[in-house]
Amino acid sequence: MRILVVEDDDRVARGLVTALRSASFDVHRVATAERALSAPPADVVLLDLGLPDADGIDLLRRLRERPQTAIIAVTARGEERERVRGLRAGADDYVVKPFGVAELLARIDAVLRRTRVARAEATDAAPTVDVGALTLDPGTREARMGERDLHLTRKEFDLLTLLASRSSSVVARDQILDQVWGASWEASSRTLDTHIASLRAKLGSAVRIRTVRGVGYLLDEA
Known part of the structure; x- marks a missing residue:
């Protein structure tokens, strides 16, 4: 299972990559919107909305054009209006920093379960x-x-x-x-x-x- 981490903070990114690889995920990390759009396909994208080269919501909408990819917004923007913006732009879930690794892994599992059901329905x-x-x-x-x-x-x-x-x-x-x-x-x-x-x-x-x-x-x- 491949996860794309889109995070410009090196310290946060290192922690995410280490935790995800320990959970047996194949992880690829990028730090900019440009590289996120050119990255190989992933099953799940963990997307920081505060990137240096583009608006995170705009990037979310572009990534949402890939229907088989699940997207979890991972951001410090915890206000309700920001959560609503992210979800309306197409995020499958929204995790506010700081968060625990166990919570993040549980949310990834939940999103993947729903994605597998959707794919099975399409296949049928x-x-x-x-x-x-x-x-x-x-x-x-x-x-x-x-x-x-x-x-x-x-x-x-x-x-x-x-x-x-x-x-x-x-x-x-x-x-x-x-x-x-x-x-x-x-x-x-x-x-x-x-x-x-x-x-x-x-x-x-x-x-x-x-x-x-x-x-x-x-x-x-x-």
């Missing part, structure tokens, strides 16, 4: 999911609203697919958090609300996500 050539004008293809991870492409982050696609697969039925918040996020960090409930708001803006008026107060969400045609 799961059928497309249709709700009105909305079409979701789990195999290619493409989303369309009629003739319009929907540009969704990984989490937005997973969330929308879960709701669409149970169209006209309420999906409980706890079930969404477990299946989409693995409930892997303490602010995921708040993050769910953020992702729902983002999806509503992208879906427009043809399909709607309804809030069932105290229970969860329901997707149906408007």
Whole structure:
């Protein structure tokens, strides 16, 4: 399993590389956004958002274009608004410095489990999911609203697919958090609300996500 560490602080990078190699990961470290984009493919990217040569969020969005790579933001930016920015840009998880090695390894394991499930579903050539004008293809991870492409982050696609697969039925918040996020960090409930708001803006008026107060969400045609 290959991990790319994108970290400009040599001391922090050395500690990460040592810990990850001790856990039997194949680790490659770079210190700049430029080198991160040209690095060999990795299963997981540990991305510091405070890089010297580029905005970390912009780099995150570019790395997110590689659908088979999981991305964990590893940063000192612990404010809620920064976490939301990172997750909306496509991070699969968000770890705030300082952190323990055991916590980081647990989060990597959780992200890899979810990635393996997604790959297995794609390999099984799961059928497309249709709700009105909305079409979701789990195999290619493409989303369309009629003739319009929907540009969704990984989490937005997973969330929308879960709701669409149970169209006209309420999906409980706890079930969404477990299946989409693995409930892997303490602010995921708040993050769910953020992702729902983002999806509503992208879906427009043809399909709607309804809030069932105290229970969860329901997707149906408007």
